[in-house]
Amino acid sequence: MAETAFHTMPDGRRIAYRFHPGEEPTVVFLPGYKSDMAGGKATAVFDTAQAHGRAALLLDYSGCGESSGDFADGTLLRWRDEVLALIAAHCPGPVVLVGSSMGGWLMLLVALALPGERVAGLVGIAAAPDFTDWSILPEEQARLAAGETLWADNPYGPEPTPSHPGFWTDGQAQLLLAERIAIDAPVRLLHGQADSDVPYAISLRLAEALRSEAVQVTLIKDGDHRLSRDADIALLLQAVGELAGWPRQAA
Numbered sequence: 001m002a003e004t005a006f007h008t009m010p011d012g013r014r015i016a017y018r019f020h021p022g023e024e025p026t027v028v029f030l031p032g033y034k035s036d037m038a039g040g041k042a043t044a045v046f047d048t049a050q051a052h053g054r055a056a057l058l059l060d061y062s063g064c065g066e067s068s069g070d071f072a073d074g075t076l077l078r079w080r081d082e083v084l085a086l087i088a089a090h091c092p093g094p095v096v097l098v099g100s101s102m103g104g105w106l107m108l109l110v111a112l113a114l115p116g117e118r119v120a121g122l123v124g125i126a127a128a129p130d131f132t133d134w135s136i137l138p139e140e141q142a143r144l145a146a147g148e149t150l151w152a153d154n155p156y157g158p159e160p161t162p163s164h165p166g167f168w169t170d171g172q173a174q175l176l177l178a179e180r181i182a183i184d185a186p187v188r189l190l191h192g193q194a195d196s197d198v199p200y201a202i203s204l205r206l207a208e209a210l211r212s213e214a215v216q217v218t219l220i221k222d223g224d225h226r227l228s229r230d231a232d233i234a235l236l237l238q239a240v241g242e243l244a245g246w247p248r249q250a251a
Helices: 040-051 076-090 101-112 140-145 167-171 202-211 230-244
Strands: 006-007 012-021 022-029 054-059 095-099 117-125 148-152 161-163 187-192 217-221
Touching: 006 076, 006 117, 006 217, 012 040, 012 076, 012 117, 022 040, 022 076, 022 101, 040 054, 040 230, 054 076, 076 101, 095 101, 095 167, 101 117, 101 140, 101 148, 101 187, 117 230, 140 167, 187 230, 217 230
Parallel strands: 022 054, 022 095, 095 117, 117 187, 187 217
Antiparallel strands: 006 012, 012 054, 148 161
8 A cells, every 4th residue: 555655845835645656547536625535435546546556646635634734725726736746746647637526626627737638537526616606605705705714514524614715716716617618538427416515417517518528427316425335436436447447347
């Protein structure tokens, strides 16, 4: 098993990551909001890649998991640049970007920042692009614009989930769904129809916005936001394997 290592950003931030060298394309897993590389989906993707001798990269954004920094300072562009720095350091060839929830927004921003030939494919799991816009009420957006941090009940843990004004402001500057998204790589989008956090209509909107003609959306009728059941993980590994060239039995 690859040990956790640290990449130092120019300002001294230490970004925790795990990297397994192997055959390309490198699979890069991008966790969701306040999530980290220890999650079940990230671990399943990494372990499957390792089992087949394929390259894989996991990371914790600054302020998350084992990385240094304050979560309140996190923004999409800050975290995008951390991902790009690790890709530059460890992934000289093509990559398959796998993004869960907010990570699905981040994978789009990373893909747009990379040369097109570097992006072998994208896999979104309940991808949530533009959620600073569609998931936050206008009156709440006004409070964020005034510099207030909002707190919401967290169904996945004991601590409430914060929405910090810096993240919201940056998110509003990175909205993608209203325009054509200039990504031509093949894309697989998985979404549960019982997702109470990110409506599955977002994946359908994303499929329409992407310029790529090789976009497939898989809806799981009884799937929730996490899509972490064994059957959900199997679908994820199958989708990643199709784009990364894993043997089909990896799913």
